[in-house]
Amino acid sequence: MSLIKCENLSKSYGSKLALDSVTLELKPGAPIALVGPNGAGKTTLFSLLCGYLLPSHGKVTIMGEKPGSRKLLGRVSSLPQDASLDPNLNLITQFTLFGTLQGLTKSQAKAEGLRVLSLVGLSDVVKQKPTALSHGMSKRACIAQALIGSPQLVLLDEPTAGLDPVNAKVVRELVKSLSSNITFVISSHNLDELEKLCDQVLYLDKGKLGQSVSMQENLLDEYLTISMQECDHQALISRVEALTGINSVTLKQENEFLIHYAASEIKNIEVQLFTLFACHGWRYKSILKGRTLEDKLFS
Numbered sequence: 657m658s659l660i661k662c663e664n665l666s667k668s669y670g671s672k673l674a675l676d677s678v679t680l681e682l683k684p685g686a687p688i689a690l691v692g693p694n695g696a697g698k699t700t701l702f703s704l705l706c707g708y709l710l711p712s713h714g715k716v717t718i719m720g721e722k723p724g725s726r727k728l729l730g731r732v733s734s735l736p737q738d739a740s741l742d743p744n745l746n747l748i749t750q751f752t753l754f755g756t757l758q759g760l761t762k763s764q765a766k767a768e769g770l771r772v773l774s775l776v777g778l779s780d781v782v783k784q785k786p787t788a789l790s791h792g793m794s795k796r797a798c799i800a801q802a803l804i805g806s807p808q809l810v811l812l813d814e815p816t817a818g819l820d821p822v823n824a825k826v827v828r829e830l831v832k833s834l835s836s837n838i839t840f841v842i843s844s845h846n847l848d849e850l851e852k853l854c855d856q857v858l859y860l861d862k863g864k865l866g867q868s869v870s871m872q873e874n875l876l877d878e879y880l881t882i883s884m885q886e887c888d889h890q891a892l893i894s895r896v897e898a899l900t901g902i903n904s905v906t907l908k909q910e911n912e913f914l915i916h917y918a919a920s921e922i923k924n925i926e927v928q929l930f931t932l933f934a935c936h937g938w939r940y941k942s943i944l945k946g947r948t949l950e951d952k953l954f955s
């Protein structure tokens with residue numbers, strides 16, 4: 657059964673068409689990214705999936721049910737962009753309350769609260785009020801709230817926005833570690849982060865669903881993206897293009913090159929490139945099979 661199914665889903669706010677006839681079907685599995693410029697309609701789509709908003713036209717179902725339906729209680733949860741906790745109650749008191757709202761007994765709810773707070777590394781502060789937490793800790797607490805009751809689908813709207821690199825990494829690793837049991841749909845502007853986490857990327861622009869990019873296809877693409885530490889740009893392009901089987905070499909940004917090649921004509925391309933780099937004393941930083949997500953979406 658499909659996890660999320662949207663058929664000609666549209667949402668208008670007055671005369672503003674925020675989501676325009678979106679049709680998509682997603683299966684459970686690896687994290688799915690939702691990207692698009694500011695105002696593209698990502699939060700609107702999330703709100704429709706959560707049942708916070710009703711469609712103006714079209715249809716949306718989650719695991720065959722209408723968003724917001726009682727049958728989805730505990731099976732779907734979300735981290736809204738501006739999520740916040742009750743400042744007056746300590747973490748474990750409010751997490752126990754959230755658990756009881758999902759139908760757990762008080763002792764089950766407390767155990768569940770402790771479990772999810774420990775997942776996000778907040779076991780030491782369960783008796784603190786949210787006002788005593790740093791921004792990063794608050795965000796992790798809100799993510800923990802979304803994990804109560806072991807949901808099958810978790811929607812995360814900008815889960816790492818405003819976080820320092822250490823906290824952002826904690827969140828990414830948490831998503832990775834849980835993604836064999838939970839399907840995450842993640843809205844973010846951080847393409848590098850999505851590239852590391854997600855297998856599939858949905859691109860929204862002006863309310864319309866544009867391309868859907870599969871990161872798995874990367875492995876089949878006949879592209880390499882190489883970041884160099886030091887090299888003569890022009891010389892690198894002409895020397896690599898001179899190798900048999902190379903279709904083109906493009907400088908994408910400072911020291912990053914995209915190599916398009918014909919796999920059937922060139923064997924061990926990596927070995928040939930490393931030999932060339934060693935010959936000229938060019939040092940490379942990284943080599944990626946395929947194209948970056950940024951290149952796939954915007955070139």
Ligand SMILES: Nc1ncnc2c1ncn2[C@@H]1O[C@H](COP(=O)(O)OP(=O)(O)OP(=O)(O)O)[C@@H](O)[C@H]1O
Nearest residue numbers: 669672673674692693694695696697698699700701
């Ligand atoms: N409550 C509202 N009333 C009127 N217009 C709204 C409302 N909420 C959103 N919009 C408009 O709908 C469009 C889509 O907004 P939405 O917040 O879904 O975009 P977004 O992709 O999440 O943007 P961002 O990346 O900036 O968070 C925007 O043009 C926005 O101004």
